[in-house]
Amino acid sequence: GIQVEQSPPDLILQEGANSTLRCNFSDSVNNLQWFHQNPWGQLINLFYIPSGTKQNGRLSATTVATERYSLLYISSSQTTDSGVYFCADGYYNTDKLIFGTGTRLQVFP
């Protein structure tokens, strides 16, 4: 089945730093999405990005479907950015999402 690997697994930053999170797929990209899980467990939708580039404030994402990877950029990180970032992709012609292994981000003041 589809495998979704994320790197790095853990990331520690000081407030104000920039970072890049990566998501690699074993198969073709279908409905790639990025989520942030806050320390209380709530998943928040960040981007739906099967291809191309999108930006939302300090966050942006790029998916290169032909090379089976996606990147999430966080600029000027804040302590509220802490949590786990997941990418997820869908099975062919289904609604199901396969979640990546996650990147745990800690931002210190």
Place this chain on the structure above:
Amino acid sequence: GAVVSQHPSRVICKSGTSVKIECRSLDFQATTMFWYRQFPKKSLMLMATSNEGSKATYEQGVEKDKFLINHASLTLSTLTVTSAHPEDSSFYICSAANRAREETQYFGPGTRLLVL
């Protein structure tokens, strides 16, 4: 964005009892709802997919008689953990989607289940 609620947010029960978790889409009609399980410091694992008015589709390895799913309306799905055991302790998360509207799923806040 769309809002999905879950109730209860946390529950502690004794072994052998059953626990029901509700998932509601508050401001949209959910044609499809999903149930996930998450162990500490791990990723989300899809347990089952439910479409309104039809039987749920379970992922391989998930016992359908253990985890009963009902999707009786376009705004409500329930997961019942029957005869719970300590190994069922976990964080259960639901999500809801309206495929006619958009591709993404919206997630509930999760339910922490502890079985003693």
